[in-house]
Amino acid sequence: MAAVKLLNVRKTYDGKEFAVKDISLEIKDKEFVVLVGPSGCGKTTLLRMVAGLEEITEGEIIIGDRVINDVPPKSRNIAMVFQNYALYPHMTIYNNMAFGLKLRKLSRKEIENRVNEAADILGLKDLLNRKPKALSGGQKQRVAVGRAIVRNPEVFLFDEPLSNLDAKLRMQMRAEILKLHQKLKITTIYVTHDQTEAMTMGDMIVVINNGKINQYDTPMEIYKNPVNKFVAGFIGSPPMSFILGKLDLSNGNIFISLDKAVKLSISHLHLTDDFDGKQVWLGVRPEDFRLKQPSEKTLNEEIEVTLDLVEPMGNESFFHFQLAQSNCIARVQTSDRLKTGDKIKMYLMKDHLHLFDYTSERKL
Amino acid sequence: MIKKTLLYFVLLIGAVSFLYPFIWMISASLAPDKEIGSLVLLPSHITFDNYHQLIQKIPVWRALFNSLFVSGLVTLGVLIFGSMTGYALARLEFRGRNLLFYIIIFTMTIPFQITLIPQYIIMVKLHWTDTYLALVVPGLMNAFGIILFRQYFKSVPQDLIDAARLDGCGEFGIIFRVMWPNSVPALVTVGILTFMASWNDVLWPLIVIRDQSLMTMPQLVTLFVVGGRAESQLGVKLASAVLLALPIIIAYMFFQKYFINSASSSGLKG
Numbered sequence: 001m002a003a004v005k006l007l008n009v010r011k012t013y014d015g016k017e018f019a020v021k022d023i024s025l026e027i028k029d030k031e032f033v034v035l036v037g038p039s040g041c042g043k044t045t046l047l048r049m050v051a052g053l054e055e056i057t058e059g060e061i062i063i064g065d066r067v068i069n070d071v072p073p074k075s076r077n078i079a080m081v082f083q084n085y086a087l088y089p090h091m092t093i094y095n096n097m098a099f100g101l102k103l104r105k106l107s108r109k110e111i112e113n114r115v116n117e118a119a120d121i122l123g124l125k126d127l128l129n130r131k132p133k134a135l136s137g138g139q140k141q142r143v144a145v146g147r148a149i150v151r152n153p154e155v156f157l158f159d160e161p162l163s164n165l166d167a168k169l170r171m172q173m174r175a176e177i178l179k180l181h182q183k184l185k186i187t188t189i190y191v192t193h194d195q196t197e198a199m200t201m202g203d204m205i206v207v208i209n210n211g212k213i214n215q216y217d218t219p220m221e222i223y224k225n226p227v228n229k230f231v232a233g234f235i236g237s238p239p240m241s242f243i244l245g246k247l248d249l250s251n252g253n254i255f256i257s258l259d260k261a262v263k264l265s266i267s268h269l270h271l272t273d274d275f276d277g278k279q280v281w282l283g284v285r286p287e288d289f290r291l292k293q294p295s296e297k298t299l300n301e302e303i304e305v306t307l308d309l310v311e312p313m314g315n316e317s318f319f320h321f322q323l324a325q326s327n328c329i330a331r332v333q334t335s336d337r338l339k340t341g342d343k344i345k346m347y348l349m350k351d352h353l354h355l356f357d358y359t360s361e362r363k364l
Numbered sequence: 365m366i367k368k369t370l371l372y373f374v375l376l377i378g379a380v381s382f383l384y385p386f387i388w389m390i391s392a393s394l395a396p397d398k399e400i401g402s403l404v405l406l407p408s409h410i411t412f413d414n415y416h417q418l419i420q421k422i423p424v425w426r427a428l429f430n431s432l433f434v435s436g437l438v439t440l441g442v443l444i445f446g447s448m449t450g451y452a453l454a455r456l457e458f459r460g461r462n463l464l465f466y467i468i469i470f471t472m473t474i475p476f477q478i479t480l481i482p483q484y485i486i487m488v489k490l491h492w493t494d495t496y497l498a499l500v501v502p503g504l505m506n507a508f509g510i511i512l513f514r515q516y517f518k519s520v521p522q523d524l525i526d527a528a529r530l531d532g533c534g535e536f537g538i539i540f541r542v543m544w545p546n547s548v549p550a551l552v553t554v555g556i557l558t559f560m561a562s563w564n565d566v567l568w569p570l571i572v573i574r575d576q577s578l579m580t581m582p583q584l585v586t587l588f589v590v591g592g593r594a595e596s597q598l599g600v601k602l603a604s605a606v607l608l609a610l611p612i613i614i615a616y617m618f619f620q621k622y623f624i625n626s627a628s629s630s631g632l633k634g
């Protein structure tokens with residue numbers, strides 16, 4: 001068990017452009033941390049630096065109380081699960097799991113105990129004599145996890161382990177990995193580009209973009225209080241809708257006009273006077289668009305939109321529509337029989353609105 | 365139908381023209397001396413006279429052993445060193461890697477005859493002439509093996525190598541415990557082609573070996589046939605040719621599938 005600390009870590013491949021720019025991060029012992037971001041954002045590079053598969057250009061990585069910059073991968077006491085499983089095709093499942101232990105010169109008895117124990121936990125008992133090619137994707141991934149846990153590592157690294165699985169299996173494995181973490185309580189760093197995985201799995205989420213940490217917080221906090229437009233748009237599914245608007249501060253009241261027709265009062269927000277007349281992004285989560293019932297009375301300003309697309313999900317529907325020339329998505333309970341082309345009235349939950357600066361895209 | 369018949373006819377002619385001399389060689393080596401000139405395939409009776417004479421005249425068994433020993437070591441060397449170099453070129457990052465690779469490719473374009481004399485001089489300076497070292501050491505590495513291994517290793521997923529590294533493998537462990545078992549086709553291809561090239565080589569042994577007890581089979585047979593010691597006895601010459609071809613034929617029977625694969629996968633004629 002160990003905490004992991006990254007201090008001003010940077011990585012460059014060509015000496016010019018940085019794939020990872022000055023990342024500092026503290027991961028507590030036993031914590032499950034998810035690194036999430038779009039492809040090419042540097043999250044996998046970061047993970048590979050922790051694993052020792054990439055050199056660290058600048059900065060320090062500390063596991064426990066040991067700086068591991070110059071420690072070879074095999075001596076870092078970490079285990080990694082790869083996206084495409086990376087099982088040795090020529091070895092049986094047993095040997096796949098035992099290989100690392102054999103190289104560490106453990107006794108045969110000890111190896112047998114550990115492999116059997118891991119096989120028990122992961123339900124691989126009957127597969128131990130098979131070769132990887134005789135296994136399904138989910139089974140292979142389980143073996144890859146098994147190979148990692150037999151080593152009793154201080155830190156677990158997962159590199160997009162579920163990307164190659166189909167949706168149903170992915171959900172199942174997600175739960176299995178979480179249960180395993182609750183059982184073994186090993187510090188875990190998990191890389192994914194899938195925000196659902198990030199939200200559901202992490203104790204903490206690190207949102208990375210362009211080689212930089214944008215936000216490091218709990219899933220709920222990131223969902224509720226994204227620090228910038230990127231994080232707001234990346235976390236949450238369907239994504240947050242962004243509408244360009246103009247602020248109007250007069251007599252202590254704050255209004256935002258989205259286009260000629262729509263002007264919302266947002267006086268509950270605190271903004272300094274110099275925002276008057278500035279352009280901002282208004283961010284609205286899908287569930288913060290509400291369908292106005294004909295009988296309903298509300299103080300919120302109504303907006304009228306035409307449905308471009310209706311995606312029924314069973315218990316709810318996603319409405320796609322245009323508001324002030326921006327594409328928006330609303331999540332509504334489906335008691336209605338609304339279809340594409342219908343005109344509907346909605347209002348916004350103003351307490352939950354997000355405002356972002358137009359140029360810096362930071363949260364206001 | 366006509367098309368098919370025509371095709372088989374052409375193939376038949378091809379097969380006969382390739383096989384006839386070969387079969388004739390075997391049958392003639394088993395025929396009594398005076399029947400050899402008649403080009404018939406079945407001698408009136410089979411005799412091993414030619415082989416008896418051959419064995420008495422030259423140390424055939426010793427040469428056979430020498431050839432197997434030398435070709436075996438050379439093949440093993442090419443597999444080991446070729447895969448090591450190929451791995452480094454495919455998977456390790458170091459300065460000048462590509463330049464090195466281009467130089468290695470370039471060496472393939474230099475005819476052996478050009479390096480022959482410098483190589484001989486090196487052997488003389490090392491006092492290696494008339495030793496196994498002269499036969500084995502220069503062959504332990506070749507560009508073809510390196511290039512084939514490099515190409516093959518490039519197709520192995522990086523994750524597999526990373527996994528091995530995290531499991532505790534060093535570079536040698538990765539090559540021999542992970543790459544090798546997953547590169548059997550490359551190993552077989554390089555192995556077969558190297559073994560055949562080494563087995564069939566005459567020129568180099570002729571230059572560095574004079575001691576008859578160290579001579580390889582093709583060298584000994586060549587010297588025997590063209591060097592006058594066969595005393596123009598065609599039957600004995602043919603017997604020596606049969607013995608020369610035999611090991612490759614036996615190997616071919618066992619590894620037929622791989623021979624064909626290796627010829628097609630390397631883009632070379634087998």
